[in-house]
Amino acid sequence: MTGNGYAHPESLVDTEWLARHLDDGTVRVVEVDEDTGAYERGHIPGAVGWNWTTELHSRVGRDYADREGVQHLLRAAGVEDDSTVVLYGGNNNWFAAYAFWLLRLRGFGPVKLLDGGRKKWELEGRELTREVMDYQHSGYRLAGPEHPELRALRDEVLAKAEVFAKPGADAVLVDVRSPAEFRGELIAPAHLPQEQAQVPGHIPGAVNVPWSQAANDDGSFRSAAELRELYGGRAVGAEREVIAYCRIGERSAHTWFALSELLGYPHVKNYDGSWTEYGSLVRAPVTLGA
Structure with a gap:
Protein backbone atom coordinates (compact mmCIF):
# COMPACT_ATOMS: atom_id res chain seq x y z
CA MET A 1 0.00 0.00 0.00
CA THR A 2 1.00 3.64 -0.35
CA GLY A 3 0.89 6.36 2.30
CA ASN A 4 2.48 9.83 1.96
CA GLY A 5 0.20 11.32 4.61
CA TYR A 6 -2.99 10.81 2.65
CA ALA A 7 -6.39 11.06 4.32
CA HIS A 8 -7.54 7.82 2.68
CA PRO A 9 -4.42 5.84 1.76
CA GLU A 10 -6.59 2.77 1.22
CA SER A 11 -7.79 4.35 -2.04
CA LEU A 12 -4.36 3.70 -3.60
CA VAL A 13 -2.13 0.69 -4.07
CA ASP A 14 1.46 0.86 -5.27
CA THR A 15 3.03 -1.23 -8.04
CA GLU A 16 4.82 -3.53 -5.58
CA TRP A 17 1.54 -4.36 -3.82
CA LEU A 18 -0.21 -5.11 -7.09
CA ALA A 19 2.67 -7.28 -8.36
CA ARG A 20 2.32 -9.40 -5.21
CA HIS A 21 -1.46 -9.71 -5.59
CA LEU A 22 -1.81 -10.50 -9.30
CA ASP A 23 -2.72 -14.10 -8.46
CA ASP A 24 -5.10 -13.11 -5.68
CA GLY A 25 -8.54 -14.23 -6.76
CA THR A 26 -10.20 -11.43 -4.82
CA VAL A 27 -8.39 -8.73 -6.83
CA ARG A 28 -9.71 -7.66 -10.23
CA VAL A 29 -7.48 -5.35 -12.26
CA VAL A 30 -9.09 -3.05 -14.83
CA GLU A 31 -7.34 -0.84 -17.40
CA VAL A 32 -9.08 2.33 -18.63
CA ASP A 33 -7.11 4.38 -21.15
CA GLU A 34 -7.66 7.48 -23.27
CA ASP A 35 -6.10 5.40 -26.06
CA THR A 36 -8.69 2.64 -26.25
CA GLY A 37 -6.29 0.42 -28.21
CA ALA A 38 -3.55 0.44 -25.56
CA TYR A 39 -4.98 -2.58 -23.72
CA GLU A 40 -4.73 -4.79 -26.81
CA ARG A 41 -1.06 -3.86 -27.31
CA GLY A 42 -0.16 -5.02 -23.81
CA HIS A 43 -1.58 -4.82 -20.30
CA ILE A 44 -0.96 -5.94 -16.73
CA PRO A 45 -1.44 -9.72 -16.45
CA GLY A 46 -4.99 -10.63 -15.47
CA ALA A 47 -6.40 -7.20 -16.27
CA VAL A 48 -9.56 -6.60 -18.24
CA GLY A 49 -10.03 -3.50 -20.37
CA TRP A 50 -12.93 -1.04 -20.22
CA ASN A 51 -13.51 1.21 -23.20
CA TRP A 52 -14.45 4.60 -21.79
CA THR A 53 -16.17 5.73 -24.98
CA THR A 54 -18.50 2.74 -25.37
CA GLU A 55 -18.73 1.06 -21.97
CA LEU A 56 -18.62 3.87 -19.39
CA HIS A 57 -21.21 5.97 -21.20
CA SER A 58 -24.83 5.41 -22.12
CA ARG A 59 -25.49 4.58 -25.75
CA VAL A 60 -27.98 7.43 -26.22
CA GLY A 61 -27.50 10.95 -24.87
CA ARG A 62 -24.54 12.36 -23.00
CA ASP A 63 -24.53 10.57 -19.67
CA TYR A 64 -22.79 7.72 -17.93
CA ALA A 65 -23.64 4.06 -17.71
CA ASP A 66 -26.40 3.66 -15.15
CA ARG A 67 -26.27 1.29 -12.17
CA GLU A 68 -27.34 -1.62 -14.34
CA GLY A 69 -24.63 -0.84 -16.88
CA VAL A 70 -21.92 -0.55 -14.22
CA GLN A 71 -23.16 -3.72 -12.58
CA HIS A 72 -22.87 -5.51 -15.94
CA LEU A 73 -19.23 -4.38 -16.30
CA LEU A 74 -18.42 -5.61 -12.80
CA ARG A 75 -20.10 -8.96 -13.42
CA ALA A 76 -18.24 -9.41 -16.71
CA ALA A 77 -14.97 -8.78 -14.84
CA GLY A 78 -15.83 -11.61 -12.44
CA VAL A 79 -16.32 -9.29 -9.47
CA GLU A 80 -17.79 -10.99 -6.40
CA ASP A 81 -18.90 -9.65 -3.02
CA ASP A 82 -15.37 -10.06 -1.61
CA SER A 83 -13.59 -8.55 -4.62
CA THR A 84 -11.45 -5.41 -4.77
CA VAL A 85 -11.19 -3.59 -8.11
CA VAL A 86 -7.85 -1.94 -8.93
CA LEU A 87 -8.02 0.60 -11.75
CA TYR A 88 -5.09 1.88 -13.78
CA GLY A 89 -4.40 3.60 -17.10
CA GLY A 90 -1.99 5.74 -19.05
CA ASN A 91 -1.28 9.47 -18.80
CA ASN A 92 -1.11 9.64 -15.01
CA ASN A 93 -4.33 7.63 -14.59
CA TRP A 94 -6.62 10.38 -15.88
CA PHE A 95 -9.23 8.00 -17.33
CA ALA A 96 -8.70 5.48 -14.54
CA ALA A 97 -9.59 8.24 -12.07
CA TYR A 98 -12.63 8.96 -14.26
CA ALA A 99 -13.72 5.32 -13.87
CA PHE A 100 -13.00 5.43 -10.12
CA TRP A 101 -15.28 8.46 -9.76
CA LEU A 102 -18.00 6.78 -11.81
CA LEU A 103 -17.89 3.60 -9.72
CA ARG A 104 -18.21 5.65 -6.54
CA LEU A 105 -21.02 7.69 -8.09
CA ARG A 106 -22.92 4.50 -8.86
CA GLY A 107 -22.43 3.10 -5.36
CA PHE A 108 -19.47 0.70 -5.73
CA GLY A 109 -17.09 0.99 -2.77
CA PRO A 110 -14.17 -1.50 -2.93
CA VAL A 111 -12.16 0.25 -5.64
CA LYS A 112 -8.58 1.54 -5.68
CA LEU A 113 -6.22 3.30 -8.08
CA LEU A 114 -2.80 1.94 -8.96
CA ASP A 115 -0.53 4.83 -7.98
CA GLY A 116 1.40 5.87 -11.09
CA GLY A 117 -0.76 3.70 -13.32
CA ARG A 118 0.53 2.21 -16.52
CA LYS A 119 3.38 4.72 -16.75
CA LYS A 120 5.00 3.73 -13.46
CA TRP A 121 4.43 0.02 -14.13
CA GLU A 122 6.26 0.32 -17.45
CA LEU A 123 9.05 2.52 -16.07
CA GLU A 124 9.81 -0.23 -13.56
CA GLY A 125 10.01 -2.80 -16.36
CA ARG A 126 7.17 -4.89 -15.00
CA GLU A 127 5.43 -7.57 -17.02
CA LEU A 128 2.84 -6.81 -19.70
CA THR A 129 0.85 -9.38 -21.64
CA ARG A 130 -1.51 -9.52 -24.60
CA GLU A 131 -3.49 -12.39 -23.13
CA VAL A 132 -7.11 -11.27 -22.86
CA MET A 133 -8.82 -12.50 -19.72
CA ASP A 134 -12.29 -13.98 -20.00
CA TYR A 135 -13.63 -14.29 -16.48
CA GLN A 136 -16.80 -16.19 -15.75
CA HIS A 137 -19.62 -13.71 -15.28
CA SER A 138 -20.60 -13.36 -11.66
CA GLY A 139 -23.97 -12.64 -10.09
CA TYR A 140 -22.68 -9.54 -8.31
CA ARG A 141 -25.29 -6.96 -7.34
CA LEU A 142 -24.63 -3.34 -6.43
CA ALA A 143 -26.00 -2.98 -2.93
CA GLY A 144 -24.82 0.46 -1.85
CA PRO A 145 -26.71 3.66 -2.67
CA GLU A 146 -25.70 6.03 -5.44
CA HIS A 147 -23.80 9.18 -4.47
CA PRO A 148 -25.13 12.10 -6.52
CA GLU A 149 -23.38 14.47 -4.11
CA LEU A 150 -20.14 13.68 -5.97
Whole structure:
Protein backbone atom coordinates (compact mmCIF):
# COMPACT_ATOMS: atom_id res chain seq x y z
CA MET A 1 0.00 0.00 0.00
CA THR A 2 1.00 3.64 -0.35
CA GLY A 3 0.89 6.36 2.30
CA ASN A 4 2.48 9.83 1.96
CA GLY A 5 0.20 11.32 4.61
CA TYR A 6 -2.99 10.81 2.65
CA ALA A 7 -6.39 11.06 4.32
CA HIS A 8 -7.54 7.82 2.68
CA PRO A 9 -4.42 5.84 1.76
CA GLU A 10 -6.59 2.77 1.22
CA SER A 11 -7.79 4.35 -2.04
CA LEU A 12 -4.36 3.70 -3.60
CA VAL A 13 -2.13 0.69 -4.07
CA ASP A 14 1.46 0.86 -5.27
CA THR A 15 3.03 -1.23 -8.04
CA GLU A 16 4.82 -3.53 -5.58
CA TRP A 17 1.54 -4.36 -3.82
CA LEU A 18 -0.21 -5.11 -7.09
CA ALA A 19 2.67 -7.28 -8.36
CA ARG A 20 2.32 -9.40 -5.21
CA HIS A 21 -1.46 -9.71 -5.59
CA LEU A 22 -1.81 -10.50 -9.30
CA ASP A 23 -2.72 -14.10 -8.46
CA ASP A 24 -5.10 -13.11 -5.68
CA GLY A 25 -8.54 -14.23 -6.76
CA THR A 26 -10.20 -11.43 -4.82
CA VAL A 27 -8.39 -8.73 -6.83
CA ARG A 28 -9.71 -7.66 -10.23
CA VAL A 29 -7.48 -5.35 -12.26
CA VAL A 30 -9.09 -3.05 -14.83
CA GLU A 31 -7.34 -0.84 -17.40
CA VAL A 32 -9.08 2.33 -18.63
CA ASP A 33 -7.11 4.38 -21.15
CA GLU A 34 -7.66 7.48 -23.27
CA ASP A 35 -6.10 5.40 -26.06
CA THR A 36 -8.69 2.64 -26.25
CA GLY A 37 -6.29 0.42 -28.21
CA ALA A 38 -3.55 0.44 -25.56
CA TYR A 39 -4.98 -2.58 -23.72
CA GLU A 40 -4.73 -4.79 -26.81
CA ARG A 41 -1.06 -3.86 -27.31
CA GLY A 42 -0.16 -5.02 -23.81
CA HIS A 43 -1.58 -4.82 -20.30
CA ILE A 44 -0.96 -5.94 -16.73
CA PRO A 45 -1.44 -9.72 -16.45
CA GLY A 46 -4.99 -10.63 -15.47
CA ALA A 47 -6.40 -7.20 -16.27
CA VAL A 48 -9.56 -6.60 -18.24
CA GLY A 49 -10.03 -3.50 -20.37
CA TRP A 50 -12.93 -1.04 -20.22
CA ASN A 51 -13.51 1.21 -23.20
CA TRP A 52 -14.45 4.60 -21.79
CA THR A 53 -16.17 5.73 -24.98
CA THR A 54 -18.50 2.74 -25.37
CA GLU A 55 -18.73 1.06 -21.97
CA LEU A 56 -18.62 3.87 -19.39
CA HIS A 57 -21.21 5.97 -21.20
CA SER A 58 -24.83 5.41 -22.12
CA ARG A 59 -25.49 4.58 -25.75
CA VAL A 60 -27.98 7.43 -26.22
CA GLY A 61 -27.50 10.95 -24.87
CA ARG A 62 -24.54 12.36 -23.00
CA ASP A 63 -24.53 10.57 -19.67
CA TYR A 64 -22.79 7.72 -17.93
CA ALA A 65 -23.64 4.06 -17.71
CA ASP A 66 -26.40 3.66 -15.15
CA ARG A 67 -26.27 1.29 -12.17
CA GLU A 68 -27.34 -1.62 -14.34
CA GLY A 69 -24.63 -0.84 -16.88
CA VAL A 70 -21.92 -0.55 -14.22
CA GLN A 71 -23.16 -3.72 -12.58
CA HIS A 72 -22.87 -5.51 -15.94
CA LEU A 73 -19.23 -4.38 -16.30
CA LEU A 74 -18.42 -5.61 -12.80
CA ARG A 75 -20.10 -8.96 -13.42
CA ALA A 76 -18.24 -9.41 -16.71
CA ALA A 77 -14.97 -8.78 -14.84
CA GLY A 78 -15.83 -11.61 -12.44
CA VAL A 79 -16.32 -9.29 -9.47
CA GLU A 80 -17.79 -10.99 -6.40
CA ASP A 81 -18.90 -9.65 -3.02
CA ASP A 82 -15.37 -10.06 -1.61
CA SER A 83 -13.59 -8.55 -4.62
CA THR A 84 -11.45 -5.41 -4.77
CA VAL A 85 -11.19 -3.59 -8.11
CA VAL A 86 -7.85 -1.94 -8.93
CA LEU A 87 -8.02 0.60 -11.75
CA TYR A 88 -5.09 1.88 -13.78
CA GLY A 89 -4.40 3.60 -17.10
CA GLY A 90 -1.99 5.74 -19.05
CA ASN A 91 -1.28 9.47 -18.80
CA ASN A 92 -1.11 9.64 -15.01
CA ASN A 93 -4.33 7.63 -14.59
CA TRP A 94 -6.62 10.38 -15.88
CA PHE A 95 -9.23 8.00 -17.33
CA ALA A 96 -8.70 5.48 -14.54
CA ALA A 97 -9.59 8.24 -12.07
CA TYR A 98 -12.63 8.96 -14.26
CA ALA A 99 -13.72 5.32 -13.87
CA PHE A 100 -13.00 5.43 -10.12
CA TRP A 101 -15.28 8.46 -9.76
CA LEU A 102 -18.00 6.78 -11.81
CA LEU A 103 -17.89 3.60 -9.72
CA ARG A 104 -18.21 5.65 -6.54
CA LEU A 105 -21.02 7.69 -8.09
CA ARG A 106 -22.92 4.50 -8.86
CA GLY A 107 -22.43 3.10 -5.36
CA PHE A 108 -19.47 0.70 -5.73
CA GLY A 109 -17.09 0.99 -2.77
CA PRO A 110 -14.17 -1.50 -2.93
CA VAL A 111 -12.16 0.25 -5.64
CA LYS A 112 -8.58 1.54 -5.68
CA LEU A 113 -6.22 3.30 -8.08
CA LEU A 114 -2.80 1.94 -8.96
CA ASP A 115 -0.53 4.83 -7.98
CA GLY A 116 1.40 5.87 -11.09
CA GLY A 117 -0.76 3.70 -13.32
CA ARG A 118 0.53 2.21 -16.52
CA LYS A 119 3.38 4.72 -16.75
CA LYS A 120 5.00 3.73 -13.46
CA TRP A 121 4.43 0.02 -14.13
CA GLU A 122 6.26 0.32 -17.45
CA LEU A 123 9.05 2.52 -16.07
CA GLU A 124 9.81 -0.23 -13.56
CA GLY A 125 10.01 -2.80 -16.36
CA ARG A 126 7.17 -4.89 -15.00
CA GLU A 127 5.43 -7.57 -17.02
CA LEU A 128 2.84 -6.81 -19.70
CA THR A 129 0.85 -9.38 -21.64
CA ARG A 130 -1.51 -9.52 -24.60
CA GLU A 131 -3.49 -12.39 -23.13
CA VAL A 132 -7.11 -11.27 -22.86
CA MET A 133 -8.82 -12.50 -19.72
CA ASP A 134 -12.29 -13.98 -20.00
CA TYR A 135 -13.63 -14.29 -16.48
CA GLN A 136 -16.80 -16.19 -15.75
CA HIS A 137 -19.62 -13.71 -15.28
CA SER A 138 -20.60 -13.36 -11.66
CA GLY A 139 -23.97 -12.64 -10.09
CA TYR A 140 -22.68 -9.54 -8.31
CA ARG A 141 -25.29 -6.96 -7.34
CA LEU A 142 -24.63 -3.34 -6.43
CA ALA A 143 -26.00 -2.98 -2.93
CA GLY A 144 -24.82 0.46 -1.85
CA PRO A 145 -26.71 3.66 -2.67
CA GLU A 146 -25.70 6.03 -5.44
CA HIS A 147 -23.80 9.18 -4.47
CA PRO A 148 -25.13 12.10 -6.52
CA GLU A 149 -23.38 14.47 -4.11
CA LEU A 150 -20.14 13.68 -5.97
CA ARG A 151 -21.46 15.21 -9.19
CA ALA A 152 -22.17 18.82 -10.16
CA LEU A 153 -24.67 19.41 -12.97
CA ARG A 154 -25.14 22.39 -15.26
CA ASP A 155 -27.91 24.13 -13.34
CA GLU A 156 -25.94 24.05 -10.09
CA VAL A 157 -22.86 25.51 -11.77
CA LEU A 158 -24.88 28.26 -13.43
CA ALA A 159 -26.68 29.07 -10.18
CA LYS A 160 -23.39 29.42 -8.32
CA ALA A 161 -21.46 31.24 -11.05
CA GLU A 162 -21.84 34.60 -9.30
CA VAL A 163 -20.80 33.09 -5.97
CA PHE A 164 -17.57 31.72 -7.41
CA ALA A 165 -16.50 35.18 -8.55
CA LYS A 166 -16.93 36.86 -5.17
CA PRO A 167 -13.83 37.29 -2.94
CA GLY A 168 -14.01 35.18 0.20
CA ALA A 169 -16.79 32.96 -1.14
CA ASP A 170 -17.30 29.65 0.64
CA ALA A 171 -17.29 27.85 -2.73
CA VAL A 172 -14.52 27.63 -5.32
CA LEU A 173 -14.47 26.45 -8.90
CA VAL A 174 -11.27 24.75 -10.05
CA ASP A 175 -10.51 24.69 -13.77
CA VAL A 176 -7.97 21.88 -14.14
CA ARG A 177 -7.28 22.35 -17.85
CA SER A 178 -4.02 23.65 -19.26
CA PRO A 179 -3.32 27.39 -18.93
CA ALA A 180 -3.82 27.79 -22.70
CA GLU A 181 -7.31 26.28 -22.46
CA PHE A 182 -8.10 28.37 -19.39
CA ARG A 183 -7.08 31.59 -21.16
CA GLY A 184 -9.16 30.64 -24.20
CA GLU A 185 -6.28 30.05 -26.62
CA LEU A 186 -7.32 26.39 -27.02
CA ILE A 187 -10.65 24.61 -26.55
CA ALA A 188 -9.19 21.13 -26.00
CA PRO A 189 -5.76 19.67 -25.16
CA ALA A 190 -3.25 20.44 -27.89
CA HIS A 191 -3.11 16.84 -29.14
CA LEU A 192 -6.89 16.67 -29.72
CA PRO A 193 -9.23 18.27 -32.27
CA GLN A 194 -10.35 21.78 -31.30
CA GLU A 195 -14.06 21.59 -32.12
CA GLN A 196 -15.78 20.30 -28.95
CA ALA A 197 -17.20 23.56 -27.53
CA GLN A 198 -18.63 26.59 -29.27
CA VAL A 199 -16.59 29.25 -27.45
CA PRO A 200 -13.23 29.34 -25.62
CA GLY A 201 -12.50 30.69 -22.14
CA HIS A 202 -13.38 29.72 -18.58
CA ILE A 203 -16.16 30.09 -16.05
CA PRO A 204 -15.90 33.46 -14.26
CA GLY A 205 -14.22 33.21 -10.88
CA ALA A 206 -12.57 29.86 -11.57
CA VAL A 207 -8.98 29.30 -10.47
CA ASN A 208 -6.65 27.41 -12.77
CA VAL A 209 -4.79 24.47 -11.19
CA PRO A 210 -3.81 22.11 -14.04
CA TRP A 211 -4.57 18.52 -13.10
CA SER A 212 -1.10 17.25 -14.06
CA GLN A 213 0.52 19.34 -11.30
CA ALA A 214 -0.83 16.82 -8.78
CA ALA A 215 1.43 14.09 -10.21
CA ASN A 216 5.13 13.28 -10.04
CA ASP A 217 7.22 12.56 -13.14
CA ASP A 218 6.50 8.82 -12.82
CA GLY A 219 2.74 9.40 -12.81
CA SER A 220 2.26 8.80 -9.08
CA PHE A 221 0.50 11.35 -6.90
CA ARG A 222 2.50 13.95 -5.03
CA SER A 223 2.55 13.72 -1.23
CA ALA A 224 -0.27 15.13 0.88
CA ALA A 225 1.97 18.00 2.00
CA GLU A 226 2.79 18.91 -1.59
CA LEU A 227 -0.87 18.67 -2.62
CA ARG A 228 -1.95 20.91 0.26
CA GLU A 229 0.63 23.47 -0.80
CA LEU A 230 -0.47 23.25 -4.44
CA TYR A 231 -4.17 23.74 -3.81
CA GLY A 232 -3.87 25.88 -0.71
CA GLY A 233 -1.75 28.32 -2.68
CA ARG A 234 -4.78 28.95 -4.88
CA ALA A 235 -7.19 29.24 -1.91
CA VAL A 236 -8.64 25.80 -2.59
CA GLY A 237 -9.04 24.62 1.00
CA ALA A 238 -10.95 21.94 2.87
CA GLU A 239 -13.24 24.55 4.43
CA ARG A 240 -14.72 25.44 1.02
CA GLU A 241 -17.07 23.64 -1.32
CA VAL A 242 -15.06 22.68 -4.42
CA ILE A 243 -16.31 21.98 -7.93
CA ALA A 244 -13.71 20.81 -10.44
CA TYR A 245 -14.12 20.84 -14.21
CA CYS A 246 -12.08 20.35 -17.39
CA ARG A 247 -13.28 19.53 -20.92
CA ILE A 248 -15.29 16.31 -20.50
CA GLY A 249 -14.73 15.46 -16.82
CA GLU A 250 -11.81 13.03 -16.91
CA ARG A 251 -9.01 15.40 -15.85
CA SER A 252 -11.28 16.93 -13.22
CA ALA A 253 -11.99 13.42 -11.89
CA HIS A 254 -8.23 13.12 -11.27
CA THR A 255 -8.35 16.41 -9.30
CA TRP A 256 -11.50 15.23 -7.50
CA PHE A 257 -9.57 12.13 -6.42
CA ALA A 258 -6.61 14.18 -5.17
CA LEU A 259 -8.82 16.51 -3.15
CA SER A 260 -11.41 14.07 -1.76
CA GLU A 261 -9.49 10.80 -1.44
CA LEU A 262 -5.95 11.99 -0.75
CA LEU A 263 -6.54 15.27 1.11
CA GLY A 264 -9.91 14.34 2.61
CA TYR A 265 -11.77 17.48 1.55
CA PRO A 266 -15.39 16.85 2.58
CA HIS A 267 -17.26 18.72 -0.16
CA VAL A 268 -15.79 18.07 -3.61
CA LYS A 269 -17.79 17.58 -6.81
CA ASN A 270 -16.85 16.80 -10.38
CA TYR A 271 -18.64 18.88 -13.01
CA ASP A 272 -18.43 16.26 -15.73
CA GLY A 273 -20.36 18.33 -18.28
CA SER A 274 -17.31 20.60 -18.10
CA TRP A 275 -16.33 22.94 -20.90
CA THR A 276 -17.89 20.96 -23.76
CA GLU A 277 -21.25 21.65 -22.11
CA TYR A 278 -20.65 25.05 -20.52
CA GLY A 279 -18.82 26.48 -23.54
CA SER A 280 -21.82 25.71 -25.73
CA LEU A 281 -24.52 27.24 -23.52
CA VAL A 282 -26.36 30.30 -24.80
CA ARG A 283 -25.74 33.47 -22.72
CA ALA A 284 -23.69 31.70 -20.07
CA PRO A 285 -21.06 34.06 -18.55
CA VAL A 286 -17.55 33.41 -19.89
CA THR A 287 -14.16 34.97 -19.13
CA LEU A 288 -11.21 35.15 -21.53
CA GLY A 289 -7.59 35.57 -20.52
CA ALA A 290 -5.81 34.88 -17.25
